[in-house]
Amino acid sequence: MLNEEKKDSKEKKVDPEMKRAKRKILIAVFFLIVGVGSLTYGLAKAIIKQPGWREVTAESTNESCANDFVFYYNIGYNGATASVEYNELKRLYTDAIVKSFRIFHNDKSFSGVHNVKYINEHPGEEIKVDHTLYHAFEQVEKSGLRNLYLGSVYDSYDQIFFAETDEEAYLFDPIANEEVKQKYQKLCAFAKDDKSVKLELLGNDKVKLFVSKAYQEYAKSVDVHSYIDFNWMKNAFIVDYVADIMRKGNHTAGYIASCDGFTNNFDSTHSDFDMTFYDRDGSQYYEAGKLQYKGARSIIYLHNYSMSVQDKYQYYETKKTKEIRTPYLSVEDGICRSCKNDLIMTGKKSGCVDLLMNMIPVYIADELDKAAIDNLSKDGICTIYCENHKIICNDQTVTFDNLYDRDGITYEEERK
Structure with a gap:
């Protein structure tokens, strides 16, 4: 993560370049982890001798939003030479992430770009x-x-x-x-x-x-x-765009995840995946468990609280009342709202943008509309959230593991 300088307390406006920092939440909190064997999260090299899951990194020669994402791919799965495939993926990813950074930007101009x-x-x-x-x-x-x-x-x-x-x-x-x-x-x-x-x-x-x-x-x-x-919504569009670029290039064994909860998994190998999710209960938050699934799907995980010192520009917690301000504003009055402290939506046939357009009316609300999420499930958009230390899920294609059970607190799953 990048460490941004603090804003001068006398300033009324923030340097536009600093605005990007607030999107960077601790990657380990909600980035997917491949469950078949253990991955080596080292620096990916241009010369890849062994096939397998590797992080694909973007070239650093051009300014981009690459720090907001991780991109993992099962190199060589389709029989391609590992180094050749990695370098092709790196080229495609770099081009996509640089272009995305420029066209969605609302604080910076680029020559020849109408953003x-x-x-x-x-x-x-x-x-x-x-x-x-x-x-x-x-x-x-x-x-x-x-x-x-x-x-x-x-x-x-x-x-x-x-x-x-x-x-x-x-x-x-x-x-x-x-x-x-x-x-x-x-x-x-x-x-x-x-x-x-x-x-x-x-x-x-x-x-x-x-x-x-x-x-x-x-x-x-x-x-x-x-x-x-697009503000906080833009990374949904970016992960879908990158995934689409990969599919068009016949690269279908990977996933891209943003640091603020958007994941497009375009894996066609039916590999096992899992992701950690949390539950805030009052002033405490718990590692509620791990969500497990197979193969391709899109996932959005939104929450209304800070998970680490590294996400300080995503939220503001008042010093006196400990109330938290989030970027999830209602179009009705400009007030931040969230129906649940944590909410996950998944879809096997939906991209992140489609999930997001359905999730916004549900999440940015004072209360969870359970009828609405029941209707969404009929269209293959499923929901996971915690309530009274229960993990409530209407997705029958996922399982849970490592449920929190200590300090007198026990989480259980409940299927709808």
Whole structure:
């Protein structure tokens, strides 16, 4: 993990480059671990003599978001020469991760790249974008969700994750600060209204961001500069894109996982996998157990608390009340919400983006809608969560191991 410098307490705005740090959560917490034999998590070398599971790393010659992901592959599974296959995977992965970093960026410009930042800076203009970005916009539009349009709220709210005191956090906290709450409510009113802001998809990878005059004037008056932003959602799109690139290259024995809980496992070898999951109970959190499964599927694991000192830019915990602020904002009022402390969704036929579009209305809520997750299970989207030290699961294709049982606390599984 990269160690970012602390923000000067006198600053009102955070260096855009530091914003990326808050997505970097301790990889060991929820990255998948292959269960057939033990993997050697050493540095992958360009000369691979032995086949087997290896981490594929991106070239470091270009700036990218590679630090936000791990990519593992069963090198040589299909009979290819290990070194040849590894270098091909490395090339494909590097190209994909560099491009993703550039096109989804909302804080930095790149020569010749019409990314999210560029679109925000040119409302009313017809803009040609990369097809991958265009497809991401199509997926969001198809979902009917308006979370993409919370860019103006995040432009301000994201500063809370760099606060060092409650007094600093107060400037951006709609729960503690009534003035900020009213500001976010007004921004959300614009964001929800397609007559105030809408990204028009014109075909042939061309887009035009419509922003009403009233919205532009208000945004200027409160010093916000974004209208759209994938924000915490973007890694779902990136893992799906990388997995799709690999499948198109006939590389179907691996997985890519992001540090904030998005995994696209495109393994066609039916290998055994497991992942550790946690449960927060009051001020304590427990390693509830390990989720085990076989072969390809997508997984999203969201939680509303910090798991290590390395994820300090993902959450803010108030010093006095110990309340936690998260990036999971409701489009209704700009308030962070989560129906459960931990929630996992899985799908064997769904990518992470499809899972996410179904998960957002469920997770960003005050209470878990059990009828909604029952309906999703009929479409192959399954849910796992903890309640009263029970692991509740409606996915019959997974199993559990190493359930927490010590210190007077015992976890049990319950099937739905």
